[in-house]
Amino acid sequence: MMALLKRDLAIATRSGGAAMLGVLFFLAVVAVIPFGIGPDLNLLARIGPAILWIGALLASLLGLDRLFQADREDGSLDLLLMQDWLALVATVFVKCLAHWLATGLPLVLAAPLLGLLMNMSALSTGAVMLTLLAGTPAISFIGAVGAAIAVALPRGGLLVSILILPLAIPVLIFGVSASYAAVTDPDPFWPPFMILSAIALFFAALGPVAAAAALKGASD
Amino acid sequence: MQATATKLKGRRGDSVLFEDVSFTLTRGEALVVTGPNGAGKSTLLRVLAGLLAADSGRFTLAGDDGAELPVAEFTHYLGHRNAMKRELRVSENLAFWQRFQAPESGRGLSIDAAIDAVELGGVAHLPFGYLSAGQQRRIALARLLVAHRPLWLLDEPTAALDKRSDQLFADLVRAHLAEGGMAIAATHQPLGLDAVRSLELSGRHRAASASAESWS
Amino acid sequence: MSDTTAPQGWFTSLANPTRFLALSGRVLPYLAAASAVTLLIGLYMSFAAPEDYQQGITVRIMFIHVPSAWLAMMCYSVMAVASIGTLVWRHPLADVAAKSALPIGAAFTFLSLLTGSLWGRPMWGTWWVWDARLTSVFVLFLMYLGLMALHKAMDDPARAARPAAVLTLVGFINIPIIKFSVEWWNTLHQPASVMRLDGPTIHPTLLYPLLVMAIAFTLIFFTLHFMAMRNEILRRRVSAMRRQAAQSIGSSEARP
Numbered sequence: 128m129m130a131l132l133k134r135d136l137a138i139a140t141r142s143g144g145a146a147m148l149g150v151l152f153f154l155a156v157v158a159v160i161p162f163g164i165g166p167d168l169n170l171l172a173r174i175g176p177a178i179l180w181i182g183a184l185l186a187s188l189l190g191l192d193r194l195f196q197a198d199r200e201d202g203s204l205d206l207l208l209m210q211d212w213l214a215l216v217a218t219v220f221v222k223c224l225a226h227w228l229a230t231g232l233p234l235v236l237a238a239p240l241l242g243l244l245m246n247m248s249a250l251s252t253g254a255v256m257l258t259l260l261a262g263t264p265a266i267s268f269i270g271a272v273g274a275a276i277a278v279a280l281p282r283g284g285l286l287v288s289i290l291i292l293p294l295a296i297p298v299l300i301f302g303v304s305a306s307y308a309a310v311t312d313p314d315p316f317w318p319p320f321m322i323l324s325a326i327a328l329f330f331a332a333l334g335p336v337a338a339a340a341a342l343k344g345a346s347d
Numbered sequence: 348m349q350a351t352a353t354k355l356k357g358r359r360g361d362s363v364l365f366e367d368v369s370f371t372l373t374r375g376e377a378l379v380v381t382g383p384n385g386a387g388k389s390t391l392l393r394v395l396a397g398l399l400a401a402d403s404g405r406f407t408l409a410g411d412d413g414a415e416l417p418v419a420e421f422t423h424y425l426g427h428r429n430a431m432k433r434e435l436r437v438s439e440n441l442a443f444w445q446r447f448q449a450p451e452s453g454r455g456l457s458i459d460a461a462i463d464a465v466e467l468g469g470v471a472h473l474p475f476g477y478l479s480a481g482q483q484r485r486i487a488l489a490r491l492l493v494a495h496r497p498l499w500l501l502d503e504p505t506a507a508l509d510k511r512s513d514q515l516f517a518d519l520v521r522a523h524l525a526e527g528g529m530a531i532a533a534t535h536q537p538l539g540l541d542a543v544r545s546l547e548l549s550g551r552h553r554a555a556s557a558s559a560e561s562w563s
Numbered sequence: 564m565s566d567t568t569a570p571q572g573w574f575t576s577l578a579n580p581t582r583f584l585a586l587s588g589r590v591l592p593y594l595a596a597a598s599a600v601t602l603l604i605g606l607y608m609s610f611a612a613p614e615d616y617q618q619g620i621t622v623r624i625m626f627i628h629v630p631s632a633w634l635a636m637m638c639y640s641v642m643a644v645a646s647i648g649t650l651v652w653r654h655p656l657a658d659v660a661a662k663s664a665l666p667i668g669a670a671f672t673f674l675s676l677l678t679g680s681l682w683g684r685p686m687w688g689t690w691w692v693w694d695a696r697l698t699s700v701f702v703l704f705l706m707y708l709g710l711m712a713l714h715k716a717m718d719d720p721a722r723a724a725r726p727a728a729v730l731t732l733v734g735f736i737n738i739p740i741i742k743f744s745v746e747w748w749n750t751l752h753q754p755a756s757v758m759r760l761d762g763p764t765i766h767p768t769l770l771y772p773l774l775v776m777a778i779a780f781t782l783i784f785f786t787l788h789f790m791a792m793r794n795e796i797l798r799r800r801v802s803a804m805r806r807q808a809a810q811s812i813g814s815s816e817a818r819p
Contacts, residue, residue: 129446130442130443130446130447131443131447133443134432134435134439134443137434137435137439138432138434138435141434141435200428201428201429201430201431201432201433202426202427202428202429202430203430203431203432205393205396205398205424205426205430206424206430206444206447206448208398209396209397209398209419209420209422209424210419210420211417211419211420269733272729272730272733273730275726275729276713276726276727276729276730277713277716277726279717279722280716280717283716286709286712286713286716289705289708289709289712290709290710290712290713290730292705293702293705293706293709293734293737294733294734296698296702297740333733337729337730337732337733340650340725340729341725341726341729341730343725344650344724344725344726344728344729345722345725345726362806362807400653
């Protein structure tokens with residue numbers, strides 16, 4: 128399984144840098160917001176956490192459809208599927224992990240820079256980073272289900288986003304509310320953050336199982 | 348070790364491709380599946396590999412002591428596609444599959460030895476995408492050597508190979524059989540293997556019967 | 564790899580498409596008549612019911628709104644059960660049931676969102692609020708549409724069956740969220756008033772029309788669902804026949 132993690136990371140860093148693309152998309156989404164709503168620094172600071180979260184959500188949906196499709200195209204998926212059920216679930220889990228390390232983690236690391244652009248305070252930026260750190264894995268894990276479902280479709284990218292966005296809404300809700308709770312005084316930060324972490328753990332358990340079931344069903 | 352298929356039935360969509368396919372294979376034996384295009388050769392191999400569910404019937408693998416073995420873990424499947432990443436070096440590709448598919452016993456050639464065995468010594472450091480189609484196919488064959496698994500399922504193994512490589516491939520399969528392995532290959536071309544059994548799929552599709560199990 | 568033997572018993576005989584067509588063909592007229600009669604009674608009772616002292620005449624929107632919301636959730640539950648049938652028994656009829664319930668469920672969800680919006684304008688002073696109940700029902704609507712898109716995207720229904728079933732089951736977590744959203748979070752939407760452990764808190768003059776409407780909507784759902792399933796079975800038969808025809812024409816030609 129370590130071998131699989133290493134392989135997927137190596138591919139992600141070498142092939143045109145999927146990680147870089149995600150970060151660039153994140154940057155682009157966040158950068159167009161001030162053009163849309165005007166350069167009012169106070170307003171930007173207020174909506175900054177939400178914008179960063181939406182940008183990160185969209186960016187992490189971006190490369191999701193390739194998660195299993197690339198393996199299907201070159202035939203690797205067949206060999207990955209020739210395992211017993213538990214090993215297959217573990218394989219899917221590791222692939223999600225690699226996908227998150229390659230595309231999700233860079234988003235978390237890029238968040239402070241974008242927080243600066245959005246005139247956010249240090250505390251607010253830190254809260255967004257922390258919530259992204261807990262929330263983006265959840266998107267990768269639940270996204271794997273969509274990727275597995277659309278694996279056989281030639282242009283599944285859009286469909287994956289449509290299928291996954293409704294399921295990712297709770298992540299967004301609690302991620303943003305925890306980020307805001309950190310800076311607005313009476314609201315406690317930890318309860319929404321704990322719920323966010325719980326969702327992430329739940330998706331980490333559910334996602335690989337459901338994705339493995341979908342992959343088994345889709346093989347032909 | 349023994350591989351047994353009993354009354355396998357497979358279909359694609361609504362047409363039954365084959366029925367009542369039964370055979371037994373023991374150590375050192377090979378089975379060549381022949382038949383026209385679309386006769387269900389690939390489907391049969393995917394059913395044997397466990398990638399497709401058989402409509403009915405079973406395929407089992409039994410160890411020398413008669414205990415049933417999990418087919419997926421004792422079988423190499425080589426499909427139409429090579430299962431190699433173009434971005435990675437040849438050696439990285441093979442190293443990955445070696446670690447991922449290694450049997451408990453840890454048997455199998457080293458990566459360099461496997462590349463030498465397919466007569467491509469010196470390509471180990473090249474990205475897989477740089478190789479020609481025939482070279483890529485030979486590297487895909489080398490994958491079967493780096494991790495030892497007794498049963499090989501080969502779907503059109505010699506596609507994209509020239510005459511000389513055909514011979515090389517036949518030698519590799521022969522060596523595998525001599526070691527006590529088994530092989531099932533689907534192919535149009537004669538493999539140059541002697542003493543193999545053959546199974547011909549007729550390619551006469553029987554439309555799924557007008558029963559309730561299908562839609563008509 | 565193992566023997567795949569069909570489950571035995573009455574379920575099997577019902578799950579046989581031909582038998583299902585025959586049986587549903589016999590039941591459907593009665594089902595349709597029953598839904599029409601119940602709906603008429605329900606509508607009459609709805610208009611005969613007294614106006615609410617707070618909500619006035621707008622309370623009558625509830626007689627449509629609440630049953631559609633219930634049906635939206637029930638329809639998804641039916642799909643979830645059918646999806647288990649697809650995944651466990653691999654029976655094609657289960658997939659037909661799940662697929663043909665989709666547009667019906669989407670329609671009921673849309674109806675409940677629409678009527679809720681119409682009611683919200685005079686009562687809350689706004690067409691839409693982003694509270695937990697409304698948002699989670701909206702998510703349900705999106706999931707119906709997403710599943711429909713998935714079925715559209717796959718040309719072969721047999722291949723769409725299992726992925727769609729997995730997605731349906733994953734999306735099922737939304738149903739308890741919808742049900743309990745009004746209790747877990749303080750929302751503008753009112754809490755449950757009919758289905759609660761200590762008995763309904765709604766006055767009988769309003770409760771009875773509501774229940775009759777709920778029965779009527781349920782009957783309508785099953786009528787529509789049976790009809791949609793019959794259509795889907797026939798549609799698949801046609802495509803199976805077409806494929807066979809194509810095969811018999813070019814049977815000797817190559818197929819990769």
